[in-house]
Amino acid sequence: MLAVLSGVFSGALLPLQTSVNNRLRQSVGTPLMASFFSFLIGTGALILATWVTGGRPWPQLGLATGQPWWMFTGGVLGVMVLTGNILLFPRVGSVQTVILPITGQVITGLLIDTFGLLRAPQIPLGWTRVGGAFLVLAGATAAVGMIRARGRNRSECVSTGQSPGVWLWRGLGLLMGACAAMQVSVNGQLGVVLGAPVEAALVSFTVGTLTLLLLLVATRTPWRGVAVVGRSNPWWMWIGGLLGATIVYATAALGPILGTGMTVVSMLLGMLAGSLLIDTFGLLGATRRKVAWTQVLGLLVIIIGVALIRVV
Structure with a gap:
């Protein structure tokens, strides 16, 4: 029961992380800079966690010698998900920012399981899983408000956030979900190879931080140089990285205890x-x-x- 509650709590941190990083973006000026600070802080936290749990502040990368290159792409995928969240949140709200990636994650997860991609165990695509996928899509449609009352005209749709441009942002949300599903598989495999989920999370965050640093240099992204804490800069805007590190670790740690299905469902509820x-x-x-x-x-x-897709 405690593990299930931990999954719900960890899942609830995701929309909080999105809100926190969106507030950080308002202060530092750009989504890319906000993502960099979030990843940097999360990397620092995971270094300390690795040091405490393993007696050293770095992962045993020697254990991953000879493994495929894609095992180290979790950080790049995480950059895409986190930056996409920051871009999506102010345009569609926190509910849609969560629901749309869930839809993309479920569809991509079905493809990964069906074809055994990324070394995942191959699971046949039965009618139960197909029906579960359709329920997820139907639920997402209702949740994002695309079911409208009959007789609503075009101008009303635009005024309530149903303008044509919003579909581009919803497409980004689905893509983010696909990246999140691949990230789970990649980090899960790396955690098995390294023998410690916290070390896999550290590798993922380190790669993500370096990726963002290169992007900042390449794009010459400006930084407003805000004060660390002040009246207009609440302290909590800097904790997005801590929340992200907790979420990544929890996903890897709870899987062996609850199983993939119950972990996904409990975190989804949160x-x-x-x-x-x-x-x-x-x-x-x-x-x-x-x-x-x-x-x-x-x-x-x-x-x-x-639940039908993951549990039954």
């Missing part, structure tokens, strides 16, 4: 609950949004769909 709370109460500086009953119904349908 993510959905956390995102609803952020939108309803406008937590951490987020814009306060009214949550419709269709969104709540959609979230419940998604939970059922994910």
Whole structure:
């Protein structure tokens, strides 16, 4: 029971991390710079965690000698997910920022399992898993508010966030989900090779930090040079990296205890609950949004769909 509650708690950290990083973006000026600081802080935290748990501040990379190159791409995929979250959040809200990547993650996860990609165990695509996928898509459709009352005209759709441009951002959300699914497989395999999930998380964050540093230099991204903490810069805007490090570690650590299915479901429950709370109460500086009953119904349908795909 404690492990399940840990999964729910860890899942609830994801929308909080998105809100925190979005606030950091407002201070440092760009999503890329905010992602860099988030990854840098998370890397520092994981170095300390590796030191405490393993007696050394670095992973045993020698154990990964001869392994395929893609085992070290988890950090690059994480950069895409985190930066995409920062871009997506202010345009569609925290609920959609969570739901759309879930949809992409489930679809990509089905493909990985069906064809045994990234050394994943091959699982046949039965009717139960297909039905679960359709439930997830139907739930996501309801949750993002694409089911509209009959008779609503185009101008009303635009005013409520249904402009044509919003579909591009929703497409980004689906792509982020695909990257997240691949990241889980990549980091999971690396954790098995290294024998410690915290070391796999450290490798992932280090690669992500270096990737972001190269992008910052290549694009000459400006930094506003904000004060570390002040009246206009709350202290909590710097903890996104700590939240991200916790989430990555929890995913790897809870899997062997609960199994993949229960880990995904418990963390999904936490993510959905956390995102609803952020939108309803406008937590951490987020814009306060009214949550419709269709969104709540959609979230419940998604939970059922994910359970069919991962548990049954």
